[in-house]
Amino acid sequence: MNDEAMIENRTFDEIQVGDTASVVRTLGEEDIQLFALVSGDVNPAHMDADYAATDMFRRVIAHGMWGGGLLSAVLGTELPGPGAIYVSQSLRFLRPVGLGDTITASVTVKEKREKHMLLLDCACTNQAGETVISGEAEVKAPTEKVRRARVALPEVSLRDHDGYRRLIDVTANGTPEVTAVVHPCSAAALLAAVEAADANLISPVLVGPEAKIRKAAGEAGRDISAFRIVPAAHSHEAAAKAVDLVRAGEAQLLMKGSLHTDELMGAVLSSATGLRTERRISHAYIMDVPGHPTPLIITDAAINIAPTLAEKADIIRNAIDLAHVIGIEEPRVAILAAVETVNPVMPSTLDAAALCKMADRGQIAGGLLDGPLAFDNAISEAAAKEKGIVSTVAGKAQILVVPDLEAGNMLAKQLTFLGGADAAGIVLGARVPIILTSRADSLRTRLASCGVAVLMARAATKAAPGLVQEAAA
CATH class of the missing domain: 3.40.50.10950 (Rossmann fold)
Structure with a gap:
């Protein structure tokens, strides 16, 4: 095992006055969110970008994340390292720390005392070399040598x-x-x-x-x-x-x-x-999926049980209209099936191919269609590349057209209950939008369903056209 994969301490006897160690870290948005999650500190000075812009001296961040966190990391992993006991610290906060700042946290041995105690000077400097934190820490150094594999940190996703x-x-x-x-x-x-x-x-x-x-x-x-x-x-x-x-x-x-x-x-x-109206009435979920960069519109999962080719064409037209209203100018439409090739014994793949040809002929307008596509290569560029699929839609789909109601219902509920997604539901194609809510919906989801319907109604009457662009921002 190479040295980078190992962690090794310095015993009290090995340490000399003047010894030093440091770690470097750049402050990102997730650092602030994780700190707030662990500590419960939701001070708007660092959680709210608008507030923070007027409160530049975010000392809570400096103390909680860099003062106690980075300096502790140096003491616990570098000097003295494993076996050290943190006894006390005193820190002074001299400059603000903001998003994107790269902080170097350093400790230097100032004194060796009785009972294996060390006094260390502590400092944090930013990328400009300016000192943002200074102070002292008292640590009890280990007396036995420790060398072991560095513990791999778990992946954390917010x-x-x-x-x-x-x-x-x-x-x-x-x-x-x-x-x-x-x-x-x-x-x-x-x-x-x-x-x-x-x-x-x-x-x-x-x-x-x-x-x-x-x-x-x-x-x-x-x-x-x-x-x-x-x-x-x-x-x-x-x-x-x-x-x-x-x-x-x-x-x-x-x-x-x-x-x-x-x-x-x-x-x-x-x-x-x-x-x-002249359109087939259909249902759409607007899914807000954690970790996915854009909303996913899934249709139809509640109205049309086994739609025909003509009905699927209207379902897609309704979904494209919805996408336009929420600010997607030219939505990418993936027509889902179990496979990404046309198979004569799988009707969903034949419908997908026909719908794409209808789009080529201008019978379905306003979006980019491709299909058949399996779910993975519809939303994952890596999966599409692995399959050798060259498409403007594959891996980047924003509308997912399912073959039937059962598939749509299962897909939406899997994303909701296993993926933590929110699913706002709306019925399209009638004279007015219809809001469908469920007893299991959260307040945010219920309000989102209403919000989407309001946007649709306003777009239809052209009462407030500017809202469409604002909603997509």
Whole structure:
């Protein structure tokens, strides 16, 4: 084993006055986040970039991360090294430490004392040679020699996926959209509507049995006196009346409450009184996946069970429109299958090839299509390269078109429950966007679903076109 893989101490007898050692580290964003996670210190002076810009002397960072951390690393691994006991330290913070600064932490033996005690001068300097920290440390040095393999540190990944917050912030700046909330007769359903109203996203009109709605509000502990209630005897009537409100121009959005999706969609799909357009109605998840650089739109995972080729074309058109609204100008669309080659006995691969040809002929516009693609080579450039796939979409897909509802449902739930993703759901292709929320959704996900629907409604009416570009920033 080479020397770099080993860690070796210096015993008290080996150490001489004037001996020195150092480590070098560059301060990155993850360092600050990890420090906050471990310590619980969320001081905005270092967690909030806007705040920190006006508070340059971030002494909390210097002390917690560099003073106690880097100097401890020198003492514990270099001088004296393994077996050293840190007794005390006194540090002075002379200059600010900021993101991107490269800090050299050094210790120098100043005195050797009785009982194997050492007094060391400590200093941290930045890339300009300026001293940012100075002080002293008292350490009990080891008396026995230690040489052993250096412990490999575990890989740590911070799940920072805050795209929904930016979306919510942008949409909350406008006038809330009047939203018919269908049968909000459970505490969770009622709370979802009230929270969206509190966030200035929607102005709810509560449609359903009034007594049940008020009971749900009581269970949720929320005041609904400011909201309009449209009485309905049961969930079917609530769905019909909510659709009527949209048709009459009294609501710009629909939001599912505590009724089955098929009850709501039955009213939406009615040929005589529903909200059909020329497009096939479809569902899309906007997934915020930890570690993935862009949102992933997965479609269809809730409405179309086994879509035909023509229905898949509309599903893709709806998804492309959605991508445009959230700021993706030319979305990359991967049509998923189990393999990346056309196989006559696998209908999903034949559909993928046909859909790509439709795009070539201008029948599907606004995005870049490729398929069939397996999931791995749709989202991983390394996997696509390994398979020898040359494509503008492979490895960089932003829309994932699944072969059927079961595949989409399983994919979205795997990303959610195993990958920690958030999944905001919306129904597209009707006269107005339809917000689908689940009891298992977090507050952030519920608000994101509302935010996306608000963006769609505003884009359709061109009431606030600038929001689209802001949401993508």
